[in-house]
Amino acid sequence: MTLTVDRRYRLVYKPLLFIACLIPLGWALGGVLALGGLLPSMPLFDLGADPVRKVLGIVGKTTLNLLLITLAVTPLRQLTGNGYLIRLRRMLGVFAFFYACLHFMVYLGPFQGFSWDAITKDIVKRPYITLGFTALLMLVPLAITSTNGWMRRLKKRWQKLHRLIYPIAILGVWHYWWQVKQDIREPLIYATILAVLLGWRLWRWQQRRAATLKSAPPTARERT
Numbered sequence: 001m002t003l004t005v006d007r008r009y010r011l012v013y014k015p016l017l018f019i020a021c022l023i024p025l026g027w028a029l030g031g032v033l034a035l036g037g038l039l040p041s042m043p044l045f046d047l048g049a050d051p052v053r054k055v056l057g058i059v060g061k062t063t064l065n066l067l068l069i070t071l072a073v074t075p076l077r078q079l080t081g082n083g084y085l086i087r088l089r090r091m092l093g094v095f096a097f098f099y100a101c102l103h104f105m106v107y108l109g110p111f112q113g114f115s116w117d118a119i120t121k122d123i124v125k126r127p128y129i130t131l132g133f134t135a136l137l138m139l140v141p142l143a144i145t146s147t148n149g150w151m152r153r154l155k156k157r158w159q160k161l162h163r164l165i166y167p168i169a170i171l172g173v174w175h176y177w178w179q180v181k182q183d184i185r186e187p188l189i190y191a192t193i194l195a196v197l198l199g200w201r202l203w204r205w206q207q208r209r210a211a212t213l214k215s216a217p218p219t220a221r222e223r224t
């Protein structure tokens, strides 16, 4: 039995992507369970000397990875001509929000022990925390309006609103960069990937603009 592309996306690729997006959660949970003695300890689930920071790192990196993968969908679609890829974008974006919330919850609870005083001070006084928090707040309207209903209701404004993903990704990379003390190699890799993804859009936009200008009728001044 051969499946149509449409059904292949619905019945195979989307469920596979869903499972793939849950892997980092499984990894972090496995670590926590192994720490509590509920799972046999094994190297994969070893959270090291600072388990809370390790879990915070796993979910933080997953948020950033998913944001960049979400941003890679459009260039990939344009390069391959595969319009179906767009169907995977919403799930990637919603999972990015899910992991950002998880990251924040680990920060609030295990990391800061729900000390609201320390948390408020941190958000206000530590620039990298301020950046992360701003990115999280900006993700909220995107997550709320990610449904078909909101897409229909907002029409053209939906696309404009969802361009917030660009500053969010910049803030995410910046948040990571600012907390690294010495070895900036990893944040540099993230920043380079982000620059390529945003640069691609800028280049395409310039090309479209040049094409529109070329095809536009000459103005009165140009005619004389």
Ligand code: HEM
Pocket: 053, 056, 057, 058, 060, 061, 063, 064, 100, 103, 104, 107, 111, 123, 129, 132, 133, 134, 135, 136, 139, 172, 173, 175, 176, 179
């Ligand atoms: C879109 C939002 C966010 C993204 C993409 C993000 C991403 C990241 C990344 C990639 C790391 C580094 C992980 C590692 O070193 O392995 C990190 C660490 C961290 N993030 Fe976030 N984050 C976000 C939001 C937040 C928020 C809202 C807070 C708290 C208010 C926060 C607090 C922290 C802290 C405390 C660390 C650990 C720093 C350390 O190890 O000293 N992040 N985050």
